[in-house]
Amino acid sequence: MTLNRIAAALAMALSAPAAFAGPSLFNWQWTYQHTGTAASQAQGSEILSFDTLNRRLWVIGTDANVSSPVGRSGIDVLDLSGALVNSINLQSVGGVNSVAIANGQAAVAITAPVKTNAGVVQFYNTSSFASIGSVTVGANPDSVTYTPDGSKLLVANEGEPTNYTGAPDPVGSVSIIDASTLASTTADFSSFNSQAAALRTAGVRLLDPTKLTTAGYTPPTVAQDLEPEYIAVSKDGSTAAVTLQEANAVAFVDIATSTVTSIKALGLKDHSLPGNGLDVSDRDGTGTNILNGQIQNWNVKGIYMPDGIASFTQNGQQFYVTANEGDSRADWPGYNDEVRVGSATIDPALNTALTAAHGSDWKTNNDKLNRLTVSTSGDLDGDGDLDQLQAYGARSFSILDANGNLVFDSGDQLEQIIKTQFMPSTSCTLATAGCLWDDTRSDNKGPEPESAVIGQVGSDTLLFLGLERSNAVMVWNLNDRTAPSFVEMIYHTGDVGPEGLSFFTDGGYGYLAVSSEVSGSTALYRTAAPVPVPAAVWLLGSALGALGLSRRRAKARQG
Numbered sequence: 001m002t003l004n005r006i007a008a009a010l011a012m013a014l015s016a017p018a019a020f021a022g023p024s025l026f027n028w029q030w031t032y033q034h035t036g037t038a039a040s041q042a043q044g045s046e047i048l049s050f051d052t053l054n055r056r057l058w059v060i061g062t063d064a065n066v067s068s069p070v071g072r073s074g075i076d077v078l079d080l081s082g083a084l085v086n087s088i089n090l091q092s093v094g095g096v097n098s099v100a101i102a103n104g105q106a107a108v109a110i111t112a113p114v115k116t117n118a119g120v121v122q123f124y125n126t127s128s129f130a131s132i133g134s135v136t137v138g139a140n141p142d143s144v145t146y147t148p149d150g151s152k153l154l155v156a157n158e159g160e161p162t163n164y165t166g167a168p169d170p171v172g173s174v175s176i177i178d179a180s181t182l183a184s185t186t187a188d189f190s191s192f193n194s195q196a197a198a199l200r201t202a203g204v205r206l207l208d209p210t211k212l213t214t215a216g217y218t219p220p221t222v223a224q225d226l227e228p229e230y231i232a233v234s235k236d237g238s239t240a241a242v243t244l245q246e247a248n249a250v251a252f253v254d255i256a257t258s259t260v261t262s263i264k265a266l267g268l269k270d271h272s273l274p275g276n277g278l279d280v281s282d283r284d285g286t287g288t289n290i291l292n293g294q295i296q297n298w299n300v301k302g303i304y305m306p307d308g309i310a311s312f313t314q315n316g317q318q319f320y321v322t323a324n325e326g327d328s329r330a331d332w333p334g335y336n337d338e339v340r341v342g343s344a345t346i347d348p349a350l351n352t353a354l355t356a357a358h359g360s361d362w363k364t365n366n367d368k369l370n371r372l373t374v375s376t377s378g379d380l381d382g383d384g385d386l387d388q389l390q391a392y393g394a395r396s397f398s399i400l401d402a403n404g405n406l407v408f409d410s411g412d413q414l415e416q417i418i419k420t421q422f423m424p425s426t427s428c429t430l431a432t433a434g435c436l437w438d439d440t441r442s443d444n445k446g447p448e449p450e451s452a453v454i455g456q457v458g459s460d461t462l463l464f465l466g467l468e469r470s471n472a473v474m475v476w477n478l479n480d481r482t483a484p485s486f487v488e489m490i491y492h493t494g495d496v497g498p499e500g501l502s503f504f505t506d507g508g509y510g511y512l513a514v515s516s517e518v519s520g521s522t523a524l525y526r527t528a529a530p531v532p533v534p535a536a537v538w539l540l541g542s543a544l545g546a547l548g549l550s551r552r553r554a555k556a557r558q559g
Contacts (some may be wrong), residue, residue: 025457025475026512026525028492030082033521034061043074044520047097047143047500048513051126053104055080055506057513058126059522060096060108075099075108077129078522080506086129094119098143101126102150105179109141109155116140116168121155121177133182139170143230146179147237152255153177154240156228164334165214171223174231174242174251176258185258189223189251192263196222203265205248205303205377207329214334226251226263232311234318234402241320241404243306245327250306250320250404264404266322269302269394272357275411278302278395279442283366294367295415299357302326302394303375308451312461314481318402321463321478323449326393328375337377338392340443342370345385354389371443395446397465399481408482414447414467414474417486422472436470436491445469454478455503457510458532462487464512466498473498473514490514495523505531 034045044061051058057078075088075096090096095111106124119141122134138157145154155175161167173188192199199222200206209219228251229243240253244263252262271278277295284294306322313319330338342363346354354362354369362368369389378388395415399408422436437447450468454461463476463484472491476484490512497518504511510527 024528025488026490026510027528028490029524029526031492031495031521031523032076032078032082032084033519034059034076044517045076045500045515045522046517047099048502048515048522049099049101049106050502050504050511050513051101051104051106052504052506054126056085056126057502057522057524058099058101058106059515060099061520076522080511080524082524088124088129090122093122097141100144100146100153102146102153102179105132105150107144107146107153107177109137109144111140115160115162116170119157121153121175123182135175135177135182135184137175137177137184138173138186141175142228145231145233145240147233147255148235149237151179151237153179154231154233154253154255156231156242158227158229159224160227161220161224161332163332164212164217164329166217169220169224171221172226172228172244173223174228174240174253174258174260176253176255187253187258187260189226189260189263190221191260192222192226199263199265203248203267204244204263205246205265205305207335208337208377210382211337211376212335217334229307230309232309232320234311235313239318239402241309241311241400243309243322245305245307245325246329248303248305250309250322250400252404262404266304266306266398266404266406268388268390269304269396269409271300271302271391272297276302277412277415278391279415279439279446280369280391281366281371282439282441282443283371284439284442295412295419298369298389299354300369300372300374300389300391301378302391302396303377304394304398305392306398308449308453308466310452310454310463312454312478314461314478319407319481320400320402320404321452321454322398322400323452323465324394324396324398325448325450325468326391326445328392337375338373339376339386340370341372341374341389344374347383347385347387350387350389373444391445393445393448395449397449397452397463397476399478399484408484410476410484413486414449414465417474417489418447418470418472422489436467436472436489441469449474450499451501453501453503453512455510455512457527462503464490464501464503466501466514468497468499468517471496471498471516471519473501473512490525492523495519495521 048059059076077086098109108122140158142158143156157173159170159172161169177184229245242251304324305326307325308323375390378386378390380387396410448468451466453464461478465474475487495516499517500515502513508530512525
């Protein structure tokens with residue numbers, strides 16, 4: 001970015017109104033379709049990151065393409081006009097999971113061809129696309145995140161098994177890599193192996209060894225059981241908050257010492273309370289609309305199980321936002337913690353309570369709880385029947401304080417907003433223009449809030465919440481963290497299944513880039529008006545820093 005462009009951006013911002021006007025804060029600019037392109041390309045779109053130095057988006061492909069000969073084989077680099085600038089062929093290296101960019105350096109997380117083996121983070125120069133080194137990390141590196149100053153890269157090594165029948169079960173961990181030297185350290189969970197009983201008592205959802213189906217199989221240790229998903233870093237760069245989705249917990253890591261300092265269980269959400277209703281069936285009412293107005297309270301608990309996590313500060317205090325998607329361990333042979341309510345054995349005391357609350361047909365009626373998928377962790381006393389109905393995910397986003405304590409939860413607002421504002425009066429599916437939901441997922445995790453990204457637009461702290469089972473991104477204003485307000489729904493017909501989000505500012509405007517894994521497309525949205533002064537001033541400072549860094553690098557190359 002030149003000084004003339006920076007001055008123009010600042011002048012534009014200074015002349016902008018103090019608040020945004022019009023019905024939409026963000027407007028769609030373009031969509032790039034990755035599927036069906038050359039073998040070296042991404043073959044889809046799942047995670048993306050913006051390179052501020054060169055004003056480009058780096059995009060990796062999707063899980064759905066892994067089995068194809070060219071599946072998930074590369075990275076596509078797009079400019080802000082939506083044109084393909086370059087592709088990096090990674091067809092032979094393994095599964096490409098995530099990308100993050102800071103200070104002209106791109107970090108790409110790659111799972112080994114044998115998933116349970118050690119993975120790799122490959123680093124690139126974002127100007128030349130040249131490889132500048134690689135670092136061996138833990139098994140199945142699932143996401144990468146730079147600290148705010150870009151000096152360190154944090155890697156969530158998920159360490160998933162391929163089965164629970166005797167295959168290796170690698171440990172979960174967080175790798176911490178110095179961005180300059182590529183020296184790495186590891187924060188793992190081995191110190192918690194002796195604390196399994198205490199963690200369970202505290203509410204950490206560890207694997208239940210009684211549900212393993214292979215005789216003689218040794219249950220995993222705590223370190224093997226915990227599977228880091230996403231990482232958010234505190235503003236001062238000292239602490240990382242790491243989601244442990246299946247365990248329904250968040251871990252906190254001291255970055256300087258590479259130590260997991262605590263594991264915070266997130267507890268259960270009570271869907272019987274006002275404002276915490278949910279749609280529990282995919283076969284209720286008529287048509288395929290979301291419950292046809294019957295979102296209501298049920299005697300059900302929700303397991304938060306966050307996936308995405310983001311960091312923000314207010315009044316000098318640190319907070320985190322979680323996207324409470326939910327996830328089971330049913331994908332791996334030898335263990336299954338899912339059961340449909342209609343097929344479950346129910347404890348007599350729970351049956352009495354559910355009958356009193358919902359009628360004698362609560363378990364058999366498709367309009368009631370028959371279809372809902374719940375977890376076997378609801379068997380609280382280990383006698384083989386369910387003492388609680390525990391549904392996967394909380395169908396919400398939550399705000400946590402610096403210690404992981406709940407400050408706010410959005411209750412049932414996600415489903416209520418979709419139903420009242422974005423559902424046609426007749427049946428629809430995601431293929432229908434303007435329809436953001438159909439009823440097929442109501443019995444299992446609902447809208448599935450997947451990803452969370454924070455953006456500062458003027459004086460407003462905005463949350464961008466990707467809803468995986470729709471084609472939309474919700475925008476919330478977090479200025480009042482105890483009562484966030486809904487701003488708008490961002491979507492474009494044909495872009496389905498948002499997975500990766502990236503918010504950035506450029507040329508005086510705010511942008512949101514969205515990777516949609518179902519449609520295999522990347523979309524770009526831009527604020528309808530220039531970013532107000534505070535963000536533009538920040539843009540000026542960051543752009544000058546990037547320009548100075550670029551000139552210093554050029555000088556160093558010449559020397």
